[in-house]
Amino acid sequence: AQSVAQPEDQVNVAEGNPLTVKCTYSVSGNPYLFWYVQYPNRGLQFLLKYITGDNLVKGSYGFEAEFNKSQTSFHLKKPSALVSDSALYFCAVRSENQAGTALIFGKGTTLSVSS
């Protein structure tokens, strides 16, 4: 069965510091991995995805994520956090082999960036 774990309910960082939001996954076969961001009272916005190729994926708003197959992880990172990055972040996965299935989402991590 597919699953996603976001081990931290909340991550707190100071503005200007690097941030990491963790995600680990479990799928059979090769994973398709995604990060989404949700601002209050809004829908989820796509940030970035890993399908194949370079393990370091760059996305919107200066975010990047590193795919690590051996650790089955796909952590979201940003070199310098902004207060405006404060939001709820979701990691999601599905198997390349299961085109007919929906994404499985983690429970989300709230990122709080203080000024």
Place this chain on the structure above:
Amino acid sequence: DAGITQSPRYKITETGRQVTLMCHQTWSHSYMFWYRQDLGHGLRLIYYSAAADITDKGEVPDGYVVSRSKTENFPLTLESATRSQTSVYFCASRAGRRSGNTIYFGEGSWLTVV
């Protein structure tokens, strides 16, 4: 470029009433989804559809009905609303393989059952 739109955005209804949440997408994506978002549970899949007239159950389908007579529309009906169905509902559609199968979400429908 409307993308994916949901209506109503906010709804209060009474227990036992039927409620339909509408979802419309302008991309002609084949796959569409309904998720509910609840504190502590993240997003859970209710139903999805691979194409017009093809639907399938997700993780939490009980109490919900869907239809997909046209590719662009995917309404979700609560046949007899219960308080446990108070939630935020998100409709989504999935781009094709060439676009990496990215899923795009609507802005959500906030439903309160009293």
